[in-house]
Amino acid sequence: MGRTLAEKVWEQHVVRRADGEPDLLYIDLHLIHEVTSPQAFDGLRIAGRKVRRPDLTIATEDHNVPTVLGPIADPVSKAQVETLRKNAAEFGIRLHPMGDAGQGVVHIIGPQFGLTQPGMTVVCGDSHTSTHGAFGALAFGIGTSEVEHVLATQTLPAYRPKTMAIEVSGELPFGVTSKDLILAIIAKIGTGGGQGHIVEYRGEAIRGLSMEGRMTVCNMSIEAGARAGMIAPDETTFEYLRGRAHAPTGDAWDAAVAYWRSLRTDDDAAFDTVVEIDASTLAPFVTWGTNPGQGAPLSGAVPVPEETSDPAAAQRALDYMGLSAGTPLSEIQVDTVFVGSCTNGRLEDLRAVAEVLRGRTVAARTLIVPGSMQVKADAEAEGLHEVFTAAGAEWREAGCSMCLGMNPDILAPGERSASTSNRNFEGRQGKGGRTHLVSPAVAAASAVTGRLTAPADL
Amino acid sequence: MEAFTTHTGRGVPLRRSNVDTDQIIPAVWLKQVSRTGFEKGLFAAWREDPAFVLNDPVYEGASVLVAGPDFGTGSSREHAVWALQQYGFRAVVAARFGDIFRNNSTKMGLLPVVLPAETVEALQSAIEADPATEVTVDLSARQVRWGAEAAGFEIDDYTRWRLLEGLDDIGLTLRHADDVETYENGRQSWLPTTV
Structure with a gap:
């Protein structure tokens, strides 16, 4: 029997599999921000551990930062941001601080730099990591203990969740957007509807979305309780990535695209759960x-x-x-x-x-x-x-x-x-x-x- | 991580569904860079209401939270687990949990116990009828017991073993460093780095 997109990406990242144990998964990209990382870095220091792959790790300041020019007035917020700066310097991690041209919300900058690519595993100490699934990546939020685990080992032990297809047929009516679609999906399946599942959004209405619209949909997968949300990569994905700072170039681009094209659910694959929605019936939500x-x-x-x-x-x-x-x-x-x-x-x-x-x-x-x-x-x-x-x-x-x-x-x-x-x-x-x-x-x-x-x- | 084998303590019924981690610990508490002191932020907004169940003196010192379905949804903040533990909870019983919260709990030794919704409600009612009810959460036997009642719960063997032994995941993974290195050597060359 064929495999789903989620199963393909999962299998590609299994470092170790043993009976009665969770799979050990390799993590291709670890995104860091100031809120959920300080205790993880402390844990590394206490245990005398290093960051295994600072070159697969990137940090930004986003949650605490004021959105008017000037320094952070709140001393507690300021201390948290300064802690990230010290940790990034000590462990050799690239950081985009406030005021830097590359700074931004952690889930905006990954795709913007071309760091989020199809078929990758992406984690971050933030539940909206599901955003990156829009590229056909397996991306999910983790807690601080797991942040420390990824920093130390570049892996995570995990059981493979079940798979859910959300099939969105038809076209979104004029004036109805990706946000309306995902709000309608969550209202339909509930905040716990996706628990224990990786969701794959499929169907004509999904294919018709831009990358930005797909990111909006995958972003809110967690609000339906899902572990992750994914969309199979296609020409829209490749065109978004082409020419971005960290996207492959030349022969490497061709090789990557050839692989990315294989990242789709096989016709004879089966999902554990299937939900169907007709996009043409939706309205602003x-x-x-x-x-x-x-x-x-x-x-x-x-x-x-x-x-x-x-x-x-x-x-x-x-x-x-x-x-x-x-x-x-x-x-x-x-x-x-x-x-x-x-x-x-x-x-x-x-x-x-x-x-x-x-x-x-x-x-x-x-x-x-x-x-x-x-x-x-x-x-x-x-x-x-x-x-x-x-x-x-x-x-x-x-x-x-x-x-x-x-x-x-x-x-x-x-x-x-x-x-x-x-x-x-x-x-x-x-x-x-x-x-x-x-x-x-x-x-x-x-x-x-x-x-x-x-x-x-x- | 603190090992969890069997715990007996009094319970608190929290009859609300969809208790998200923003309620368990509001965001302003997340600015701390330490791992301690989060008990003061536990349910901070709700505790301002004198009628909130945690403010009822009959539940003072309780260590088993018996919550409505979909407990711990939303944000990945592990601070929610720290806040519950530092307040004195050793286990949370609910019909369904948010996936990330449940994962974070098992990393810290706070036991998330899934029981059918009717069983959770029966336990809540028993505690409300007699707040002195002793609730035993027995991970070895995969069972919750109170009064004359007993309910079995499921947890995978590996997580149960890790909790019973109080083992740290990072230490376990580092035993397989060779596997990680082998995997790394086979990764596709086009995969991006952040440098």
Whole structure:
């Protein structure tokens, strides 16, 4: 019987296999940031160990960094960033610090440099490592103990998860984006639907997505509980990679592409689980609750808790969010709009926002945060920043920003946002903050009206 | 890692589903570079509510958390495990766990115990009826016992052995350094480096 994409990549990386033990997997790329690495480096020092492959490791500063120019004001954040700098210097790891042209959100810079390539294993002490699966890489988030393990050995012991196919047939209707698609998928299968699985996104609608759209989809695999999300590489993938700083060149490029073409699920391979979705039935999608599975089409209404699959959780969510059942989602007023993050902080996302904001004015505080300094430079070369500032939005420096409450960009208690990030958990964007997850286009339209709005309704 | 064989202690029922790691330890606590002191951040936002179950004095000193399904979803932060352990928990019982949280727990010696949802609810009810109920989590026998009840749970042999012995994964992997080197010598030359 044939093999799935996930099985092929897994098998290619088995260093050691023994009965009754997890496989020992080789890791091709280890991404590091300041939050989940300090205790791992301490562990190496205590045990007198080195980093086995600093040349397969890269670090950036993203979670704690302010997105306005200037030093880090919070002494605790500053100490964490300085700890990363010391560790990178001591262990010989390439670091892109604040202010560096290569700095950015860890999952934006890997693909940007061409370091993320098909068929690789990629790990990072961050759950959104699943982003890199968009290239047909096997990429997953790990905790600090595993970060230390990879630093010391360049391997990880792991059992192969089950496989799940999410088949997305048809075409996304005009105005419906990759973010709407993944929010709809999570609402369908639930926050635990992918647990224990590597998901492969397949089908016509997936093939039709750009690399940036594919990254948005794979990024949120973890919000459906999946260990990883993958998309088979194709011409779109190869064209994205061609010419990037760390992509192969010459004969090596040809050899790599020949191998990459083999990275597809065989026709006679079987998945443990199959989910089918018809893209043509989808519409702009937003969340109303406090987990990413609590979402609905923007044209709908806040649900009645008793009519949901988990009434107690839905009621708790409505209480926290300050919402009443039956309220049309498009009548929910927002105080702040956030565009950015590893989910939607790439150039294509910023173009979508600019398209909506051009010639309009925002009615709510709007933060537009590029995912990397390179994205910032590219956006400015196209003049997008002028569109944003003319509309009254704030154009910031690169970082994780308002995706999580670790830097100065946070919501005040009770403040409500439309956010292109990935988590609407209680307090995620600041204690007491209320988050509605949306696509970049819906974020921009919501900024204009001050309530959750689809661009088509402007 | 601290070894885990059998633990007996009182339980706390946490009747909420989808308890994500942002709730277990909010992000502001992740700025620390040490491995200690995270117990103060455990469920920090929820503990501000006097009615939150951990604030109920009858559960003071409990060491087995009995949670709703999908416990530990979301962020990969191992700080969630550290916070639970440093607060005094030795095991978490739930019907389903987030994969990364469960993995992190087994690396640190916090035992994640999967039981059917009805069994978890029965255990929660038993604890609510009598908070002095002693709960035994027996990894050797793969069993949770309370009162006259007993429920078996599954855990793979290798992880169980590692937990029973308190073994460190890195030390185990370094025994196979030769295999790693052999693998490295066969890697494709086009694969990127960061230099």
